[in-house]
Amino acid sequence: MLNGAVGYQLLEDGTPTSLGLIFFSSAVLFVGTGYIALDTGFSWTHYWDDTYPPPNRSYPLYSLYLLAPLVFLVIFFILETLLVIRILGEKRPMLYLAAAGLLFAIGQIFQFVISVHLCTSTDGKINGGLFETLFNLLAVIMIWIFWSSITEDDWPTPGSASETYP
Numbered sequence: 070m071l072n073g074a075v076g077y078q079l080l081e082d083g084t085p086t087s088l089g090l091i092f093f094s095s096a097v098l099f100v101g102t103g104y105i106a107l108d109t110g111f112s113w114t115h116y117w118d119d120t121y122p123p124p125n126r127s128y129p130l131y132s133l134y135l136l137a138p139l140v141f142l143v144i145f146f147i148l149e150t151l152l153v154i155r156i157l158g159e160k161r162p163m164l165y166l167a168a169a170g171l172l173f174a175i176g177q178i179f180q181f182v183i184s185v186h187l188c189t190s191t192d193g194k195i196n197g198g199l200f201e202t203l204f205n206l207l208a209v210i211m212i213w214i215f216w217s218s219i220t221e222d223d224w225p226t227p228g229s230a231s232e233t234y235p
């Protein structure tokens with residue numbers, strides 16, 4: 070989400086402040102989610118033991134592990150859409166951003182909808198995680214292509230180097 074705000078140049082990209090904000094927010098989410106997941110699984114403090122009886126629902130873990138990242142992604146897409154359409158006045162990068170969103174959505178469909186059917190039909194040998202990972206990777210690649218298309222830097226392409234290496 071903070072990468073979506075970089076384009077507005079509120080903070081200079083790559084400065085210790087901007088990198089510190091990204092590191093700190095990532096660390097807080099990682100530590101919070103990790104603590105709840107580990108304490109729920111191993112019952113170290115018995116604080117989360119009320120999630121064990123059926124239907125085994127841990128709302129704090131769901132919120133930090135699935136809901137918060139989804140909210141951050143939606144905010145990122147909104148920020149980037151406003152940046153590209155209103156500030157840069159371009160439409161072509163939106164195709165890349167839309168493709169990234171579609172690929173991510175397909176990955177989530179594999180994980181939460183198709184996974185059950187794959188797991189059942191293969192006797193637990195394959196689930197949707199494989200395909201979710203593939204589509205998430207493709208979504209990240211599309212985000213890189215999107216970001217590359219809206220920045221002014223020239224990215225090296227194969228065969229474009231002026232120097233040859235021995």
